[in-house]
Amino acid sequence: MLGRRARLRWVHLILGGALLMPYWLLGTLVVAPLVGRPGMFTGSLAVQFGAYGVALPLAAVTALFPPARPMSVAVARTLCGVPPERFADGPAKSRAARARTAGWVALHVGLGGLVSGASLALPPFAVSVMALPFSAALRESEIGRFWSLDQRWLVYGGMPAGLAMLAALAVAAAGAGALLARQAPLLLGPTPADRLAAAERRAAELAVRNRLARELHDSVGHALSAVTLQAGAARKVLDKDPDFVREALAAIEETTRRTVGELDAVLGLLRQGEDDGELPGPGLEALDALFATTGRHVSPVVRGGDVAGVPDAVSREAYRIVQEGLANAARHASGEPVSVTVVRGEDALEITMENPLPARPPVTRPGGGRGLRGIGERARLLGGTAEARPVDGTWRLAARLPLGGGDR
Known part of the structure; x- marks a missing residue:
């Protein structure tokens, strides 16, 4: 007392x-x-x-x-x-x-x-x-x-x-x-209303963190894969093909420069502690530069209209999906040709990526990676779908993004 x-x-x-x-x-x-x-x-x-x-x-x-x-x-x-x-x-x-x-x-x-x-x-x-x-x-x-x-x-x-x-x-x-x-x-x-509001805030914060994590994973992961491939290829032909080595070094320089810019933008959002709903990043207009830095084994096809008219959100997510698909192909089927098809329809953007399955199963990380999971999350956020599976001796990644998904 x-x-x-x-x-x-x-x-x-x-x-x-x-x-x-x-x-x-x-x-x-x-x-x-x-x-x-x-x-x-x-x-x-x-x-x-x-x-x-x-x-x-x-x-x-x-x-x-x-x-x-x-x-x-x-x-x-x-x-x-x-x-x-x-x-x-x-x-x-x-x-x-x-x-x-x-x-x-x-x-x-x-x-x-x-x-x-x-x-x-x-x-x-x-x-x-x-x-x-x-x-x-x-x-x-x-x-x-x-x-x-x-x-x-x-x-x-x-x-x-x-x-x-x-x-x-x-x-x-x-x-x-x-x-x-x-x-x-x-x-x-x-009160129950307070608990619901707190749960919604936590869910929103978790969604922002997951979104930032996907951005970092896709941009940095792709850059490291591309740089590793280019550096490895340049090392093998260093004394035989100086022109190819110059191209590889230029591709490495361009990849790292672009990735540093994207990393600065995402880290800027982390420092601010907030999300304005529009994460920065390249869109479909940057696919040519992405293909150029990935290597000579990529066969891109873009058809069905002007991709510049695709809503910004759809364009950014489509770029990240293609980027992650190329990074997965580089990790698991290095040197195999990759075909990339981007088709703009009346109401959706369809992405198809295919590469031959490697003769030897690739070495995977314990617990698997997060790339394919991130692709699925990106597609679902826009109301679309995505799947990746082997088909007739090839690995196929297919994604469908509604053009109205940019309004979500």
């Missing part, structure tokens, strides 16, 4: 009493004329408790405003000894959250007013009672006459009675503080 937590809760109750005071003073202006006791300050218990009854609903009404919950949570989190994660964050927006906050404020200021009043009045009275055995003047005073008891009782019973009063005050304050601590998570904790 006298530990640090109990003392903090007692301070919390005193703050509640202080918050109640303006409402209580307003209540006395309403109640005093009704009981025939004009004036704000009066000793009438009827006026005091009547004003108390008026003050509680007034305090509850003011707590219906959304900012009341963050302020109450900030104080309760510090003084009530309740784990911080059990409180709700942010203003109360729903009707249920505001009603709970109003109930908390009424409970806080109600108990705080009673404990504050007792803390102000009871200790001096208890000390006076404890002093009765040592002062004849006190026994003849109003305090002694208040008890209307035999003088011998006042001499021998004053000390136990005073100590009992102080103990009762400590027990009442500790009990009121414990009651507030039990009710705080119920009244200031998250």
